[in-house]
Amino acid sequence: MKWMDAKRLAATAMVAAMTVSLAACGTPGEPASKDDSAKTETESESKDNGAETNAERPEAVSEEDWEAMQKEPVFGTEINYLFNGGACVSAKYMAEVQGYYEEYGINATYMEGDSVVTTVGTGQCMWGTDHIATMLVPVTNGVDMTFVAGAHIGCKSIFVNADSDIKTVEDLKGKKIAIHDGIGNSDQNITYRLLDEYGIDPTTDVEYLDIADSAATVAAMESGEVDASIFSDYFVLANYPEDMRMICSITYSPEFQDEPCCVTAMNNKFIEENPVHAKYVVMAIKRAGEYSRLNSEDAVQAMFDTDKMTGEKEDQMVFWDSLHFGLSDAFTERALKEIAEDYIRLGIIEDKDMTADKVMELAWTPICPDDEIEGLTVGDPVEPDNAVVPVKQNENPVVSENFGLSE
Numbered sequence: 012m013k014w015m016d017a018k019r020l021a022a023t024a025m026v027a028a029m030t031v032s033l034a035a036c037g038t039p040g041e042p043a044s045k046d047d048s049a050k051t052e053t054e055s056e057s058k059d060n061g062a063e064t065n066a067e068r069p070e071a072v073s074e075e076d077w078e079a080m081q082k083e084p085v086f087g088t089e090i091n092y093l094f095n096g097g098a099c100v101s102a103k104y105m106a107e108v109q110g111y112y113e114e115y116g117i118n119a120t121y122m123e124g125d126s127v128v129t130t131v132g133t134g135q136c137m138w139g140t141d142h143i144a145t146m147l148v149p150v151t152n153g154v155d156m157t158f159v160a161g162a163h164i165g166c167k168s169i170f171v172n173a174d175s176d177i178k179t180v181e182d183l184k185g186k187k188i189a190i191h192d193g194i195g196n197s198d199q200n201i202t203y204r205l206l207d208e209y210g211i212d213p214t215t216d217v218e219y220l221d222i223a224d225s226a227a228t229v230a231a232m233e234s235g236e237v238d239a240s241i242f243s244d245y246f247v248l249a250n251y252p253e254d255m256r257m258i259c260s261i262t263y264s265p266e267f268q269d270e271p272c273c274v275t276a277m278n279n280k281f282i283e284e285n286p287v288h289a290k291y292v293v294m295a296i297k298r299a300g301e302y303s304r305l306n307s308e309d310a311v312q313a314m315f316d317t318d319k320m321t322g323e324k325e326d327q328m329v330f331w332d333s334l335h336f337g338l339s340d341a342f343t344e345r346a347l348k349e350i351a352e353d354y355i356r357l358g359i360i361e362d363k364d365m366t367a368d369k370v371m372e373l374a375w376t377p378i379c380p381d382d383e384i385e386g387l388t389v390g391d392p393v394e395p396d397n398a399v400v401p402v403k404q405n406e407n408p409v410v411s412e413n414f415g416l417s418e
Contacts, residue, residue, distance in 0.1 A: 066081065066086075066087065066116070068116070069114055069115055069116045070114075071114045071115055072115055072116055072291065076287050076290075076291075077116070079286075079287045080116065080287045080288055080291075083284065083285040083286075083287060083288055084284050084285060085281075085284075085285045085288055086288070087118075088118065089118045089119075089120055090117065090118060090119050090120070090137050090288070090292075091119075091120055091121070091122045091135075091136045091137065092119055092120075092121055092122070092136050092137055092138045092139060093121070093122060093123075093124055093127055093130050093131060093136040093138070093139035094121035094122070094123070094139070094319075095123050095124070096123075096319045096320070097319070097320070098245070098311075098314070098320065098327065098330055098331050098334070099140075099162070099163065099166050099272075099273055099334065100139070100140035100141060100162065100273060101303065101310075101314060101319070102140065102162060102163075102275075102296050102299045102300040102303055102336055102337070103121075103138060103139070103140055103275060103296050103299065104121055104299075104319065105299040105300075105302060105303050105310060105313070106119070106295040106296050106298065106299035107119055107120070107121060108313050108317065109298075109299060109302060111294075111295035111296075111298050111299055112291075112292065112295045114295070115291035115292075115294065115295060116291075117288060117291060117292060117295070119292065119295075122136060124136065126141070126145070127139035127140065127141040127145070127146060127156075127276055128141075128145065128146055128149045128154055128156075131156045131276050131277065131278050132149065132154035132155055132156045132278070133155070134155070134278050134280055134281070136278075137277060137278050137281045137292075138159070138275055138276065138277040138278070138281075138292060138296075139275070139276060140162050140273055140274065140275045140276070141273060141274075141276065142197045142201070142272060142273050143158075143271065143272065143273065143274055143347065143350060144196075144197035144198075144200035144201045144272075145196065145197040145200075146158070146274070146276055147350065147351070147354060147360075147370070147374060148195075148200075148354070148359060148360055150276075150370075150373050150374045151360055151362060151365055151369075151370055151373055151374070152362075155278060155279045155280060156276045156277060156278050156279055157276065157277060157279055157282070157373065157374055157375065157376040158274040158275065158276050158277075158343075158347070158374050158375055158376065159274075159275055159276070159277045159282075159289070159293050159376055159377065159378055159379070160274065160275045160293050160296055160297055160300075160338075160340070160343070160377075160379070161271040161273075161274050161275075161338030161339070161340070161342060161343030161346075162271060162272075162273040162274055162275055162300065162336070162338065163271065163272060163273055163300070163334035163335055163336045163337075163338065163390070164261070164262065164267070164268065164270065164271055164272055164334060164335050164338070164392060165244065165260070165261055165262025165263070165267075165272050165333055165334055165335075166243060166244055166245075166261070166262060166272050166273070166330075166333075166334060167198075167201055167241055167242065167243055167244065167260070167261055167262070167272070168241070168242065168244055168247075168257045168258070168259065168260035168261070168262060168263065169183070169188065169202065169205060169239055169240070169241050169257070169258045169259050169260070170239065170240055170241075170242055170247055170255040170256060170257055170258065171232070171238065171239045171255065171256055171258055172232055172233065172254065172255060172256070173253065173254055173255060173256045175238070175239075175256065177238060177239060177258065179258070180205070180206065180209040180211065180258055180259045181209060181210070181211065182258075183206065183211060183217060183238070183239060183258065184211050184216045184217065185216065185217070186217055186218075186238035186239060187217070187218045187219075187220055187236075187237045187238050187239075188202060188217050188218070188219055188220070188237065188238065188239045188240060188241065189219075189220050189221075189222050189228045189231060189232070189237040189239070189240035189241070190202060190219055190220070190221055190222075190240075190241055191221070191222060191223060191224075191225060191228065191240075191241070191242075192221075192223075193221055194219065194221055195359075198241045199219060200354070200359055201241060201261060202219075202241050203353075203357050203359060204261075204350070204353055204357075205241075205259050205260075205261065205264075205267075207353065207357060208259075208264075208266050208267075209259065213357065214357065214358065220236070220237050222237075222240075225242065225246055228240050228242075229251065232255075239258065242255075244260070244262055244330060244333065244414075245322075245326065245327070245330040247414075248326050248329060248330060248411065248414050249322050249323065249326045252411070252413055252414055253413070256417060257414075257415060257416050257417070259416075260415075260416060262333050262334075263333075263415045263416045264416065268392040268393050269342070269345075269346060269392070269393035269395075270342075270346030270349065270350065271338050271342070271343050271346055271347075272334075274343065274347075275293070275296055277289060277292070277293075277376075277378075282376065282378060286378070289378050289379075290378050290379045291379075293378055293379035294379045294383070294384055297337060297379065297381070297384055297387060298384065298387070299337075300336040300337025300338070300390070301336070301337040301387060301388055301389070301390075303331075303336040303337065304335060304336040304337050304390045304404070304405055305388075305403065305405055307328065307331050307332050307405055307408070307409070308328065310331070311324065311327050311328055311331050312324075314327075315327075325409070328409040329409050329410060329411045329414065331409075332405060332408035332409050332410070333408075333410075335390035335391070335392050335404070336390055337388075337389050337390045338389055338390060338391055339381050339389040339391050339395065339398060339399070339400060339402075340377045340380060340381050340399075341381075341395040341396075341397045341398055341399065342389070342391040342393075342394075342395045342398075343375075344371075344375055344377070345395055347371065347374065347375055348367050348370075348371055351367040351370035351371065351374070352367045354370075355367065355370075380399075381399055381400045382399045382400060384400075387400050388400060388401050388402065388403035389401070389402055389403070390402065390403075390404060
């Protein structure tokens with residue numbers, strides 16, 4: 012494939028970037044240094060004494076957990092997580108809006124900043140949500156974070172012009188496909204698996220053109236410079252619903268209804284030093300995912316009201332309800348292992364010694380099991396064999412009759 016060398020360079024650059032310290036997400040709540048044990052013990056004793064007299068146990072936290080939380084380094088401090096707006100990664104923000112973090116005595120505040128890989132991976136923020144296709148390779152390359160919960164399905168598809176001669180996925184063979192975030196990154200990784208699912212070798216049967224700007228990509232499609240492109244479903248829904256036609260999708264194709272697109276990642280050191288806080292953070296996010304799924308109109312309105320969403324509300328509702336927020340651990344774990352196997356087989360993960368089991372050891376840490384959250388329901392479109400909590404979908408999702416896969 013023409014771009015493999017560029018892909019390797021991009022992967023190398025990504026790993027190197029992890030050593031850069033960015034201040035965008037701040038460092039409040041960062042754990043004390045393990046090397047300064049005397050200082051840590053003094054601060055911990057002081058913190059414990061203050062907590063006993065000033066901090067009242069939240070009703071939602073057990074006495075045992077509250078006692079343990081007071082001994083953790085972040086207790087009583089502001090803890091930052093990454094959120095730059097938008098629907099796909101919003102459950103962690105909705106947990107703040109709905110007061111779920113606060114219910115567990117956690118002072119969590121969003122910060123805007125660089126990518127999850129950069130900020131969470133270096134401990135500038137403690138958790139964030141992004142594509143598996145963006146984060147899995149960096150995790151296997153040693154970035155200091157792990158996945159703790161599934162977020163939602165879908166959100167991207169391969170499109171062609173409405174009048175294109177390309178009618179099926181198989182017709183993409185020999186064509187040029189545009190991606191938008193660089194060779195070896197999420198758009199290409201998603202495209203690899205989409206094409207592979209339908210028997211097209213993504214490493215040899217198509218050519219990729221990286222075009223950073225979506226508007227420039229549309230122009231390239233109109234001129235014939237490229238034949239197809241991967242886009243966010245929302246981008247096409249909001250701007251080109253009549254001008255483009257969906258060919259395959261991680262949102263709408265039945266073959267991809269059994270896997271998450273995005274997951275929440277958490278800093279490993281944060282989990283190690285603050286395990287009880289980490290558990291309740293994930294509990295809050297899972298509840299927020301359920302709220303976003305079952306109360307989508309209110310959730311979307313909250314996003315507009317807090318200036319975290321723009322555009323037409325109807326379009327945002329269609330997009331939001333297609334995502335099935337709040338996925339189970341069983342659903343996420345099964346899919347993540349399958350994705351790991353695909354990444355190894357397709358050469359996306361280039362470490363020859365890496366196995367799917369090793370990937371799972373690094374990438375999957377379910378620190379708050381679903382059945383520990385009383386009354387939790389999940390949005391799995393396909394119920395996994397080892398389900399432990401019930402599936403409950405939005406009874407009245409907003410859909411567009413003119414958007415999705417054509418018959």
